[in-house]
Amino acid sequence: MAQKRELPVRRGTPKSAKKVGAAVVVGTTLEWFDFYLYASMAALVFGKVFFPSANSSASTLAAFSTFAVGFLARPLGGVLFGILGDRIGRKAVLSISLLIMGIASGLIGLVPSYAAIGVAAPALLIILRILQGFGASAELGSAITAVYEHADEKSKGKYAAYPVMGAQIGLLAASLAVAGITSLDDEALYTWGWRVPFVASFAIVIVGYWIRRTMPESEEFERVATEARQRKGLDVLRDLLRGNWRGLLVVAAVYGGYSAISYTFKTFSLSYLAEFQGVAKNVGALGVTFASIAAIAACPLIGRLSDRVDIRRVMIGGAIGVALMAFPAFWLFDTGRSPLIWGVMVVTTGVLAPMIMVAASPYMARQFPTELRASGIGTGREVSGAAAGGLAPILALTMVTVSPTHSTWGVSLLIIGCAVLVIGGGLFDQSRRLTRDANVPAEALDPATSPVPAPIGDTVVAHQDAQRA
Numbered sequence: 340m341a342q343k344r345e346l347p348v349r350r351g352t353p354k355s356a357k358k359v360g361a362a363v364v365v366g367t368t369l370e371w372f373d374f375y376l377y378a379s380m381a382a383l384v385f386g387k388v389f390f391p392s393a394n395s396s397a398s399t400l401a402a403f404s405t406f407a408v409g410f411l412a413r414p415l416g417g418v419l420f421g422i423l424g425d426r427i428g429r430k431a432v433l434s435i436s437l438l439i440m441g442i443a444s445g446l447i448g449l450v451p452s453y454a455a456i457g458v459a460a461p462a463l464l465i466i467l468r469i470l471q472g473f474g475a476s477a478e479l480g481s482a483i484t485a486v487y488e489h490a491d492e493k494s495k496g497k498y499a500a501y502p503v504m505g506a507q508i509g510l511l512a513a514s515l516a517v518a519g520i521t522s523l524d525d526e527a528l529y530t531w532g533w534r535v536p537f538v539a540s541f542a543i544v545i546v547g548y549w550i551r552r553t554m555p556e557s558e559e560f561e562r563v564a565t566e567a568r569q570r571k572g573l574d575v576l577r578d579l580l581r582g583n584w585r586g587l588l589v590v591a592a593v594y595g596g597y598s599a600i601s602y603t604f605k606t607f608s609l610s611y612l613a614e615f616q617g618v619a620k621n622v623g624a625l626g627v628t629f630a631s632i633a634a635i636a637a638c639p640l641i642g643r644l645s646d647r648v649d650i651r652r653v654m655i656g657g658a659i660g661v662a663l664m665a666f667p668a669f670w671l672f673d674t675g676r677s678p679l680i681w682g683v684m685v686v687t688t689g690v691l692a693p694m695i696m697v698a699a700s701p702y703m704a705r706q707f708p709t710e711l712r713a714s715g716i717g718t719g720r721e722v723s724g725a726a727a728g729g730l731a732p733i734l735a736l737t738m739v740t741v742s743p744t745h746s747t748w749g750v751s752l753l754i755i756g757c758a759v760l761v762i763g764g765g766l767f768d769q770s771r772r773l774t775r776d777a778n779v780p781a782e783a784l785d786p787a788t789s790p791v792p793a794p795i796g797d798t799v800v801a802h803q804d805a806q807r808a
Contacts, residue, residue, distance in 0.1 A: 355555050356489045360498050362554045363482040364505035365547035366437050369540065370478045371509030372516075373444040373471060376536055378606075379517045381406045384533045388452045389461045405465050409472035410725045416476030417721025422575045424477075424713025426568055428560055429485040432477055432713070434551045440474030441544025443467045448537025480717030487704035487712075488557035496645025496653075499700035500638040503693055507638065511631035514624065559709045566710070579711050579718065585769045586706035590719030592764030593654070593703060596757040597695045598724040599731035600661055603754060604668075604688045605630075607732040612672060612680065615745050622677050626684035633689030641697040650698040655765045657694025661687060662758035665751040672747075695761055705770040731757070 385405065386398030424432040447467050453460045482502040490498040516536040523532040556564075579587065609623035645653045664687055671679040707715035731753065738749035 359485050359489045359554050360501040362551045363501045367502045367505030368509040369543050370475050371506040372513045375510050375513035405468050409468045412469045412472030413476040413725045414722045416473035417717040420477030421714035421717025424481045425575050428556050429481050430556045432481045436474050436477035437547050441540050443470035444540035448534040476721045483700045484713045487701050488559040495701040496642040500642030500697050503696045504638040507631045507634040514628045563710045575714050587719045589706050589764045590703045591723035592760050593699050594720045595723030595727040596760030598728040599757040601692050602728045603731050607735040626681045629681050630684040630689035633685045634693045637690050638693050641694050645698045650702050651765045654698035655762050657691045658758040658761040660691040662755045665754040669747040
């Protein structure tokens with residue numbers, strides 16, 4: 340009878356985890372900087388520059404359609420780059436995604452106007468927007484996977500805060516950039532002003548690419564790298580859909596719910612305040628800015644809290660908090676008072692939403708074994724995020740518009756439903772099933788009860804090695 344070997348302990352090193360954390364922050368900052376910047380320019384500038392028309396609403400609608408194109412590209416990119424992440428490594432995909440995003444964004448700032456080259460201008464804009472979508476789709480799944488695999492068991496939450504914090508830094512930087520360029524006169528804004536922040540992406544990508552090329556690959560991936568590089572993409576997808584569909588559903592529920600909540604507060608609420616409550620547009624924009632500042636400060640604290648208590652409790656706690664705020668948030672919005680509006684934005688998108696996402700990052704990562712982790716997160720996240728994030732604000736706006744009294748009760752129920760979706764995903768932790776299927780005690784994954792904690796990938800591989808011995 341073969342002697343069962345001890346499970347190996349992967350403790351990680353603070354130095355490698357910090358280097359990966361820095362590399363992740365750069366990429367997620369660029370992703371969200373470009374996202375919010377493009378959305379703002381589509382609303383304010385691109386209609387006139389690329390889609391000139393006597394009807395300004397038609398021009399803006401055409402510009403917004405190019406924004407939507409980026410979302411359409413993301414599910415496909417999430418699947419393709421997730422598979423690549425599980426075949427060639429997290430480091431390679433993170434470097435590729437940064438290059439695609441940064442170069443595409445920088446080139447957008449160099450596209451000539453419609454007046455200069457005609458229909459070729461919007462065509463180029465659409466192509467570059469699609470590339471942006473592909474680059475963004477590769478970013479978060481690989482980033483979450485990388486920080487999860489480099490952090491030791493006692494700091495998973497701490498380092499999970501990095502990609503979420505990077506997103507908030509990007510959102511803050513973009514809002515400040517938009518505030519700066521919109522203070523220019525119209526001639527400067529429409530000719531060269533809007534181009535400056537896009538071209539600045541070139542500088543960010545140079546620094547970010549150098550940082551990412553020097554980051555180490557995770558030990559967990561290196562343990563399965565030889566076999567992983569020999570697998571075909573269809574093999575990865577087959578194993579993901581056949582044996583890990585439960586994990587996909589968990590990721591889709593958690594991230595889909597979070598995405599809908601986030602976009603409803605960050606985008607729909609701005610339109611609601613301006614169009615239905617007559618609040619000045621800069622009040623909502625300042626609310627997003629204040630919420631980003633709050634989130635940057637809150638993310639590290641939430642990460643440390645996640646390491647002290649069960650990450651599911653933090654994630655579900657954030658969702659419950661959002662549900663409790665669903666009706667009061669709009670009651671306070673309806674007062675039209677700036678301090679109350681800002682307070683709602685800070686609480687919902689500056690604290691509660693980050694509670695969900697910071698804790699959800701390691702939670703989503705542990706739903707899959709090492710060899711399927713990047714593809715699992717990338718596929719589940721991008722498909723659900725594109726659908727929920729794109730449809731939730733539209734659905735919310737439609738419900739308010741068709742209501743004779745412009746009632747927001749339907750929007751509040753939508754937010755509660757999305758919070759319930761997150762909670763539901765939190766109740767079906769598939770990491771337990773993974774260890775059970777591998778005939779490994781579930782305590783091996785629980786730092787609170789196990790003297791020898793180990794990540795899922797280590798546990799499963801270790802048990803397989805023990806059976807071979």
